[in-house]
Amino acid sequence: MSKSETGAQLLARLGGRPTLQGLEENLFNKDGPNGGDVFEFYGEEGVGKTELFLHFVTKVILPKNWNHFEIGGFGGKIIYIDTDYKFSILRLAKILNNRIRDIVNGVTMATDKQQDLKKPTEKDIDSFVKNCLQNVKLVRCLSSHQLICTLHSLENQVCECPGIGLILLDSISTFYWTDKASNMLDYNINQIKSILSKLVTDYNLVLFITKAALVKKKTKDLSNSFAMGDKSGKSDEMYQYAEFLGNTWHSFIQKRFIMIKEVSQNQSKFSLHCKQSKLTKKFTISDNGVQFL
Amino acid sequence: MALLKVFISSLITEKALQVFEEKGIRTVTDFLGRDLEEVAQENALPFKDLVAMKRHILVKLSSSIRNGRELLQCVDSGIVYLSTGIKRLDDLLNGGIYIGEVTEICGGIAVGKTQICLSCLYYTTAVKQANVIYIDTSCSFSSTRVLELAGKKNQNEEEILSRVKHCACSDIFEIFQVIEEIRSGLDKKSDVFYSNIKLVIVDCIASVIYPILGGNQIDGHSLMVQISQKLKILAVDYSVAVLVTNNVVSSDDGKWLPSLGRTWSHVPHTRIILSSDNHQPGQRKATLVKSSRSSVPNNIKFYLPQGIT
Numbered sequence: 362m363s364k365s366e367t368g369a370q371l372l373a374r375l376g377g378r379p380t381l382q383g384l385e386e387n388l389f390n391k392d393g394p395n396g397g398d399v400f401e402f403y404g405e406e407g408v409g410k411t412e413l414f415l416h417f418v419t420k421v422i423l424p425k426n427w428n429h430f431e432i433g434g435f436g437g438k439i440i441y442i443d444t445d446y447k448f449s450i451l452r453l454a455k456i457l458n459n460r461i462r463d464i465v466n467g468v469t470m471a472t473d474k475q476q477d478l479k480k481p482t483e484k485d486i487d488s489f490v491k492n493c494l495q496n497v498k499l500v501r502c503l504s505s506h507q508l509i510c511t512l513h514s515l516e517n518q519v520c521e522c523p524g525i526g527l528i529l530l531d532s533i534s535t536f537y538w539t540d541k542a543s544n545m546l547d548y549n550i551n552q553i554k555s556i557l558s559k560l561v562t563d564y565n566l567v568l569f570i571t572k573a574a575l576v577k578k579k580t581k582d583l584s585n586s587f588a589m590g591d592k593s594g595k596s597d598e599m600y601q602y603a604e605f606l607g608n609t610w611h612s613f614i615q616k617r618f619i620m621i622k623e624v625s626q627n628q629s630k631f632s633l634h635c636k637q638s639k640l641t642k643k644f645t646i647s648d649n650g651v652q653f654l
Numbered sequence: 655m656a657l658l659k660v661f662i663s664s665l666i667t668e669k670a671l672q673v674f675e676e677k678g679i680r681t682v683t684d685f686l687g688r689d690l691e692e693v694a695q696e697n698a699l700p701f702k703d704l705v706a707m708k709r710h711i712l713v714k715l716s717s718s719i720r721n722g723r724e725l726l727q728c729v730d731s732g733i734v735y736l737s738t739g740i741k742r743l744d745d746l747l748n749g750g751i752y753i754g755e756v757t758e759i760c761g762g763i764a765v766g767k768t769q770i771c772l773s774c775l776y777y778t779t780a781v782k783q784a785n786v787i788y789i790d791t792s793c794s795f796s797s798t799r800v801l802e803l804a805g806k807k808n809q810n811e812e813e814i815l816s817r818v819k820h821c822a823c824s825d826i827f828e829i830f831q832v833i834e835e836i837r838s839g840l841d842k843k844s845d846v847f848y849s850n851i852k853l854v855i856v857d858c859i860a861s862v863i864y865p866i867l868g869g870n871q872i873d874g875h876s877l878m879v880q881i882s883q884k885l886k887i888l889a890v891d892y893s894v895a896v897l898v899t900n901n902v903v904s905s906d907d908g909k910w911l912p913s914l915g916r917t918w919s920h921v922p923h924t925r926i927i928l929s930s931d932n933h934q935p936g937q938r939k940a941t942l943v944k945s946s947r948s949s950v951p952n953n954i955k956f957y958l959p960q961g962i963t
Contacts, residue, residue, distance in 0.1 A: 406919040407944045422722075440719075446886035447923065449754070450725040451734070452946050494722030501890070502717055503883065506656065506683065513686045513708075514716035535879075538917065542876035552687050573920045627951055646949070 375565050377523035379437035384420055384567075387642050387653040388618070388633070396526075396565030399558075399613060401533075402633075403572045403602060404620035409631050409646055410571040411447045413620070414529050416651035417569065419456055421527050422496040427489060428481065430464055438496040438524035440515060444508060444535040445573075448499060456650040457490045463649065496524070505536040505549040512556045519564050528560070532571040537605065550606050554613050570614075578603040600634040656682045656715065666707050673697045682711055728893075729754070736782060736853055736895050739773035739803070742956040743940055747924065748947045750774075753852065756882075756889050756896045756921065760912040761928030766938055766958045767899040768794045770928075771855050773959050774897060776803040779817040784852035788820045789832055791861045795820055803959060819847065826862045826877055833884045840892050851894055856885070858899040860913050867914075875917055882921040889923075902927065 366374075382392050394400065402410050418441065423434025441448060465481060481489070498518070502508040519525050533553070540546040561568050578601045600619040604611050616637045623630045632643045643654045657680060658671055677697065679685050690708065694701040735750040744750045751757050751774060761767050772795075775786050788795055800818070801811055821832045839848030863881070866874040889896040900918075902910040910927055912919060925944040931937055941953040 405916070407950070412946065445920070446883075446890045447946075449923075449946060450722060450729055453722065454726055491723050491726065494726055497722030497725075498719050499722065499725060500717050500719050503887070507715065507717055509683050509686065510712060510715040511717050514712040518719060535883075538872065538875040538879045542872050548683075552683055555687065575917050575920075577916065624951060627953070629950055 374520070374563065378565050379421075379435050379524060379526040381421065381435060381437070381526050381567050384417065384435070385653075387644075388635070388640070390638075394567045396567060397562055398615060399561060399568045399570070400616045400618065401570045401572055401614040402618045402620060403574060405574045405622070408620040408622045409644070409651065410573075410620060411445075411531055412646050413633075413644075413651050414441075414531055414569065414571065415453050415456060417527065417529065418453060418497060419460060419650060422493045423457070423460075424493075427461075430461075430468055432461070432464060435526070436524075437526040438498065438522060439527045439529060440498045440500065440518070440525060442508070442511070442528065442530045443499060443501045444503075444530070445532050445571075446501065447531060448501075450494070450499075453497070454490055454494065455648065457493060458486065459649045461486055461489065498525075505540050505545065505553070508536070509549065509552050509556065512553065512560070516560060519560065519566070525564075525566065527567045527569070528557075530557075530568070530570045532573055533606065533610075534571075534573045534575050537575055547607055547609070550610050554609055558613065572606070574603070576603050576605040600636075658682060658685060661707075661711055661714070663710070665703075665710050670699060670703070670707075673699060682715065685711070732893070733782065733852070736774060736784075737777045738770055739777040739959060740770070740956055742954045743770070743926075746926070746940055746942050746948075746952065746954045748945070751853070751895045751897055752924065753893055753895045754890050755923035756885050756898060758898050758900055758912065758922035758925045759928060760900045760902050760910070760925065762902050762910070762930075765928040765930045767928060768857055769799075769958050771857050771897060771899065772796070772799050773803060774853065775818060775855060776800050776814070778853045779814045780804060782852065783817075785817045785819070785847055785850045786853045786855065787832070787836060787851060788818055789829055789854065789856045790820060790822050791824065791829075791856070792858055793822065794857055823862065826866060826881055829856070829862060829881060830884065833888060836888065837892070853895045853897065854885075854888060856896070856898040858901065860899075860901045863914055863918075878914070878918060882918065886921070898922070 378396065381394055384394060402413060404410055418439055419434075421435045421437045421439050423432045424436040425434060426432060465486070500511055502511055536549070537546065540549050557568060560566060599621055602617070602619050616635055618633050618635045620631070620633045623632070630643065631646060632641060634641045645652050645654065658666065658674060662668060662671070674680070674685070677693070679688065686708065690701060690704045693699065694704055733753060735752045737744050737750040738747070759767050759770055771788075775788065778784050778786050797815055800814065804811065804814060823829045823832060836848065836851065836854065839845050840851065843849050863878050866877050868874070885896050885898070888894055901913040903913045905911045910929060912925065912927070922944065923946065924942075927941045927943055929939050929941070931939065936957050937955055938958060939953055939955050941951050942948065943951050
């Protein structure tokens with residue numbers, strides 16, 4: 362039986378969601394990401410997964426304009442599901458502060474003539490950042506079971522709040538070992554996948570997920586090395602990927618970004634690779650958060 | 655995994671549960687995963703009741719949503735970090751050991767892991783007047799060393815040591831027990847000692863995890879993940895700083911890496927690796943390898959604090 366809904370319900374469901382096109386042109390081109398996109402960010406410890414997420418958060422929650430400054434944000438709201446307990450509100454506030462300060466200082470230097478435009482004080486910036494932070498909705502979960510229940514309850518939240526355009530889940534691999542020990546891994550991943558895909562398609566949301574590299578790729582996989590051949594080159598070797606959450610999960614992800622860090626001479630070099638869109642990008646992490654090179 | 659039975663109430667009746675059981679719906683996740691309209695049609699239960707049941711269960715089980723502004727206000731009041739008592743190390747860590755984080759110190763034998771723990775403990779108790787829990791898995795705590803650090807500064811020795819609770823734990827289950835005690839103490843808010851806790855030290859986490867990692871990979875890793883979750887909850891939800899020490903292993907290219915493997919490597923928020931130099935006795939090198947505040951890797955050289963000899 363197909364469900365019917367009134368036009369008003371449809372509008373509430375789909376209308377008014379902020380578009381996130383151009384969220385990060387370095388990664389998703391100009392016309393992406395679109396509603397319904399599910400992207401995964403995979404990497405070892407310390408490759409900047411959470412930092413990259415904070416970068417997306419700042420971009421989405423900042424407004425397009427503030428006073429006469431062009432901020433270039435999306436003025437949207439986000440749901441951040443933190444199962445790794447790594448989300449730091451202080452860090453996010455600091456990145457927001459630094460970015461706005463840079464913009465404010467940059468503009469006033471360029472337009473010296475317009476003295477009448479008054480420069481915002483520290484206090485103004487502070488309260489502006491606090492207002493932006495209101496657009497972040499944070500949920501922390503302790504177990505797969507709680508995650509499943511919370512995801513079900515998010516539907517209400519998303520329904521009530523048309524500003525929500527992005528859901529971030531950091532990370533899907535947290536409960537891997539505990540679920541595996543209780544023999545519930547496949548069941549739980551299936552449940553999580555089905556509720557997430559319902560949320561994303563019904564409400565036209567964008568979903569980003571991190572996955573920690575908990576399992577090492579089997580290096581002695583001969584068939585694999587033959588298939589790759591010689592010409593696969595360096596990049597395939599560097600950006601190794603091992604799926605450990607099963608086929609259901611594998612097929613759920615539309616694009617997978619593999620992140621790595623190289624350390625040379627006391628300098629960390631971060632980069633990110635996506636096989637599906639044949640793209641490799643380098644980035645740095647500073648007090649201003651992630652910046653693409 | 656909660657059984658639906660737990661939620662028996664005027665809303666979720668025994669009768670409804672029996673109907674569910676016949677259809678294979680036993681746990682909460684079974685129930686939530688179903689399309690309620692289908693369930694209503696199959697079992698001739700009122701759709702309205704099912705929706706009410708779902709709402710009731712979700713309210714009880716899902717975690718609450720908090721917005722960023724409230725979170726910042728919670729953090730803003732109160733101390734943000736605790737000094738380690740070693741100036742150069744504090745600079746490396748951007749101030750010290752942060753509240754709300756799990757900080758890990760890795761290093762080989764006798765590079766000063768415990769010394770840093772004790773120094774941090776001394777500063778927290780004597781300078782910040784806060785209480786410390788010391789979870790000791792390898793009998794390395796020394797109260798005389800703490801008093802040595804205090805020196806002759808005319809401080810009340812009794813007061814410093816009364817701010818420390820020492821818990822000797824020989825296996826991971828005893829640590830679970832201690833953490834539960836801390837949590838219930840913090841929840842009750844009646845115990846003066848617990849409500850003033852700012853630092854929890856686990857020295858050393860590796861020695862209780864090694865024994866469970868052998869044999870069945872899955873069970874050992876599952877316990878390891880659980881202890882890491884408990885420590886993080888303690889740090890984040892109860893606003894204390896958690897300091898753990900870990901051993902090192904050498905990698906293929908001769909570098910020191912934290913022990914306990916890939917899964918544990920994701921656990922701490924901040925990690926430093928200590929090493930000593932054979933030519934410079936007493937001097938130590940600390941390398942910051944994981945941090946969300948400063949660029950990594952970054953290293954400094956320092957000397958361990960001397961007490962009165």
